Amino acid sequence: MIGCGYLGAVHAASMAQLGHEVVGVDVDEPKIAMLAAGRTPFFEPGFEELLAESLASGRLRFTTDFGDAAGARVHFVCVGTPQKRGEYAADLRYVESAVESLIGVLAAGELVVGKSTVPVGTAARLAELVGDKVPGAMLAWNPEFLREGFAVQDTVHPDRLVYGLPDENADTAHALLDEVYATIVAAETPKVVTDYATAEMVKTAANSFLATKISFINAMAELCEATGADVKQLADAIGHDDRIGRKFLNAGLGFGGGCLPKDIRAFMARAGELGADQALTFLREVDNINMRRRIRMVELAREVLDGSLLGKRVAVLGAAFKPESDDIRDSPALNVAAQLQLQGATVVLTDPAAIENCRKHWPQIDYADTAEEAARGADAVLLLTEWRQFRELDPVAFGKIVRQKRVLDGRNALDRDVWEAAGWSYRALGRRHAS
Template identity: 55%
Template sequence: MRLAVIGTGYLGAVHAACMAELGHEVLGVDTDPERVDALAAGRTPFYEPGLPGLLKRGVDAGRLRFTTSLTEAAAFADTHFVCVGTPQRPGSGAADLSHVEAAVDGLAHALPFSGYQHVLVVGKSTVPVGTADRLARRLHTAAPDADLAWNPEFLREGCAIRDTLRPERIVAGVRTAHAETRLREIYAPLLAAGIPFIGTDTATAELVKLASNSFLATKISFINAMAEICDATGADVTTLAEAMGADSRIGPRCLAPGLGFGGSCLPKDIRAFAARAEELGCGESVVFLRQVDEINTRQRRHTVDLAEQLVGGSFEDHGVAVLGAAFKPFSDDVRDSPALAVADAIRRRGAQVRVHDPEAIDNARAAYPELQFALDVTKTCERADVVLHLTDWPQYRELDPAALGAVVRTRAVVDARHSLDPVAWRAAGWTLRAPGRPRLGRPEGARAVLRSQGIWEPAWSDSGHERTH
């Protein structure tokens, strides 16, 4: 089938490449000519494992190409996926839908000249409930025969290709039987592999994404709230999470305590959900999401306080090494990064802060030019008075604490992701602190249980990515 993908940012580029991998002819559309040229050459403006190779395979096979022209897209395909961003509106928790509206309006003006009948526009962007109905009315004004459906994405940065080609479910909010039939045809290879297809109305489809992300954010903030209780009582949050996760009704996923969630999805999605609920007159039903957001932010302050305790109560004239800048591993995304928020807070308290990350240094430097950065872990930690482990990259777990201890000024580390081995680090002479673990013992808990089962789970996970995510 011929498909157009409107918007080739993170979501759009991944979706376009994966649809070409499924055998469809795909045309990606973006307003940025430089991005279009880069994608056509198999280069991505962001880090996502496996995506460059997938792009190149689609382009070389002739199934994938890119353009800046919506008119060309309208003439090329009868199905158009809208994959543009919905960031948080400045000064408000609500979602900014200007990119989605511009994409649909642009298509609406181009479609009457496309020559196709029964055109289907499919939204994949995360939007407030009720958006699809409103956009459908706008679409029908210019293109009366066009149909609109909503097919939310559930990608985790770092494993987005797997989440597209082997999703846990496909949700399709449709207004007509024809739209559902078209989507079933598009995803036929996945349905043949046993992937569940959940057909519903557009409002429910919109809510599935927001409700899923809100539930995951709540679960993450809940275990981090328990970490605060553990600090106050002497209990161990990782053992608590392990025992809770053994209950099949709860499960261990997203129950790993740590620095909390960040990125471009979970924080803004729960705020947008709460804002939309207030517009609908039922804000009290999701008032707990405000507390979820506050707990998540408080984890960052708590991590700063732990580090400050380790340097004697003041950061002034102390060196701090930060391991991690991306909001999660296997990504170079630093939007709402907990690691960088902590690093900058410590800098503002008077410390000399040096940051390392395997992939996100360039983005981090652009976002936080006041911080110092290094491309080597050893250089990052030279003469540091405390080391902070803030992004759960696998290579940080594999560090030799004895070798690293030879370059720091003080062997003190805050493991905000609960994945360093406290026995090994203490044996090498380090003082190790972690939120919710006042008496450190075995490095186990919900995350360790998942790894023992052969499942790698980042410190947070969101339904749009990251299964933060």
């Protein structure tokens, strides 16, 4: 397993659980030391237990030495593809470096499997490099579809497998992948066997579709605010149409994290390079709608706080980009909290998993260990990440802590009737509010 970040570490431990001998390779020495000691460098439900079991089995080990990858029959490339600084395009340096390092230990008959999310055309280029340098070695592309918070489940029990296979030796590569995923294949998991380009596009197309659905309902939220309609009821109504479905139709702050934002931008950039930029111009508006939600939440907070943020104490519940994660990359919640702080509010932020990550980037924000501590004396409470423990707060007891009972539901996750019955002023993006 080349790359032991979020994807690689989970995949390594999962493959060991499935019975394979696995070595995880990464250049980050502190990260490797943590993993080797059974400590997790990120928060992911179930991963700590899985890591401990896999290490105890003796089938999993971690190293910084690429030479230890020699002799493996299958080499997974699981490194990141971040957005280039100042551009929309993906930065492929880590993928290219990983493959070039592998070439030194690769042998004929072995298979390199790309799992990183890459622009279409990358696999064909890397396959040519591998074939030229190590005749008889093969490359396949096997995109990942992990959801943060469900990564272990999605690896061991995926909803589909996608194999992007070479024109030559396709049967051999196919057989090796089936051997790796034997338990998953035996469970009759749907499998799509295709070419490199299609396999590469599956992940970016899927993320683009999800991002579009999220931004669609947030665009409807903007119209609801202008017309007095209620976006939650609207979503419930259209969600009954099974062609549309209710999932991903919760209006609010929008998407963030390390995948959707950079993946749709890289998709647009690659389409432009291929001369097909008009096909994806709609994604620019998807991105714009998503970013406008953050601005609107800050405006709504100012409106609720009598027109000024200066000197107001604001409790922010949630910093991770989604619940069951400590990932704050492009987090709408943290972005809003930081803007409130910059515009004069005193922000006290809490999150069950992401506080330590936040401290590194925004030390000027005050942090609390619990929602109750964050809300003590608050002029307003903002729910920005829909952790279960925030959704299940008792508004009656919670109302005794704050200075003023004003709640802004940035994820449409609270029971409005219950909170209003407890005396709270309730506001949410795209929802009618009491006059």
